[in-house]
Amino acid sequence: MNKGTKIMPNKVDAAKMGIVFNIQKFSVHDGPGIRTLVFLKGCPLRCQWCSNPESNLGHxxxxxxxxxxxxxxxCDYCTKVCQTGAITESAGxxxxxxxxxxxxxxCAAVCxxxxxxxxxxxxxxDEVLNTVEEDSIFYSRSGGGITLSGGEPLMQADFAAGLLQEARRRGMDTAIETTGFSDWSNIKKVFEYVDTVYFDIKCMDSAKHKQGTGVANEKILENFKRICTEFPMKPIVVRTPVIPDFNDTKEDIESIVNFLKSIPRPIEYELLEYHRFGESKYTALGRIYPLGTAGLDHQKFLELDQIAKS
Ligand code: SF4
Ligand code: SF4
Known part of the structure; x- marks a missing residue:
């Protein structure tokens, strides 16, 4: 990314400014038509398989x-400019x-x-939406628009609401990808301007959920039920990333399917296959990839996908 204001002022109007870590164009998987994904920084979960670990912190x-x-x-520009002594020599x-x-x-400024x-x-x-609008011709032809992702976009609820409200005013379709782990007041504020919701349900077993993501799942499931009740007409797509040794059994997926069947409204459900795309980012952040070398057999994924479609 090379657009935007780099210096963080002491006071910002949260509805007008927020921290964005990526704007990705031409997505076809995260909402109707061709989309631009806007990734907001900050997430309350720490999923061990997170493919965007650079989203975790809100700054x-x-x-x-x-x-x-x-x-x-x-070169050595970075060492000279660093005031805290954080940069040292390592293998040249x-x-x-x-x-x-x-x-x-x-240091990044002088590298x-x-x-x-x-x-x-x-x-x-305006900076975000002006960038998004560069592709407006594709939205009008494909029924696409803007999708907020993260991180957890509800961590910056005022900014997310401001973005989606203005996006709608400019005639764009709006969508959000959420973990569902947020206070209801944030959900209410943002969802007013959302056309389609992508909601993650990762595991029905709360203890296991906490082990894999850092948080229990009660709040997420309560929010999900309340969204279904208070926004009955809003399209919801539930997604489950299938993760080796976390939720990759028939029982794991069946329990989510049964939960969704207990809710009296149409809900789309899809599984996402595990990948290791985020691995190199852990190195760039000086962190170790938490899932080690674990992998998921594609055939197993296809079998679970059949259960999800049942
Ligand atoms: S960001 Fe760079 S310059 Fe600033 S403290 Fe960290 S290593 Fe040093
Ligand atoms: S990180 Fe950048 S500024 Fe630091 S030594 Fe390497 S090239 Fe130079």
Missing amino acids: PEVLYNSSKCIGKEE KIAINRDLCTNCTD PAKALEVCGLLMTV
């Missing part, structure tokens, strides 16, 4: 890609001590090789 962070680093001997390149790093982002980059920019509603 800008520095990502480091060692393969781009010119080498400390030739650099390493960041994340305990000392304050995410001031000064000539873009080995250090800032993830998360403070952007206004």
